[in-house]
Amino acid sequence: MNYQVNASSLFNEDAVIHIKASDIAFGTTSKTADILPNPAELFLGSFAACMLKNVERFSAMMKFDYTKTTLHLSATRLEHPPRMDNINYELTIYTNDKKLNVDLLKKNIEKHGTIYNTIKLACSISGSIKTQNDV
Structure with missing residues (x-):
């Protein structure tokens, strides 16, 4: 089995993992450390x-x-x-x-x-x- 995942981020913004039909936001900045998963x-x-x-x-x-x-x-x-x-x-x-x-x-x-x-x-x-x- 092989898997593929894509992810993207913008400078000084948080990131998103793109898996199939799902987008999973996650924190990469201190401003969202308490609300988004790290x-x-x-x-x-x-x-x-x-x-x-x-x-x-x-x-x-x-x-x-x-x-x-x-x-x-x-x-x-x-x-x-x-x-x-x-x-x-x-x-x-x-x-x-x-x-x-x-x-x-x-x-x-x-x-x-x-x-x-x-x-x-x-x-x-x-x-x-x-x-x-x-x-």
Whole structure:
């Protein structure tokens, strides 16, 4: 598989990533630092997207139902050289389905996630998956 992404920016303005029919604005200036995602947050967003896509993918393969998922990520950034050092996640799956094998889902996400596997080559990843009953 091959991927293509385009991005553009203007001097002293913020930037935009152009992916398919989506435009994703991100901050490159101090004036929008509090309202637009920065490159580190987009990086973590890609990790989150990978995990959530795989929950959807494996729900069909593992034959479990859920209504929604939430994912909380935190990361540590080192200064010298500037890089992510540790990513921690907590994935919650809202379901009443007793067939969900959380340990197998976690194993599948860690084994088959493209972004997950790319990132784990550069920094440590730890986390947990829990379920919460639907109301």
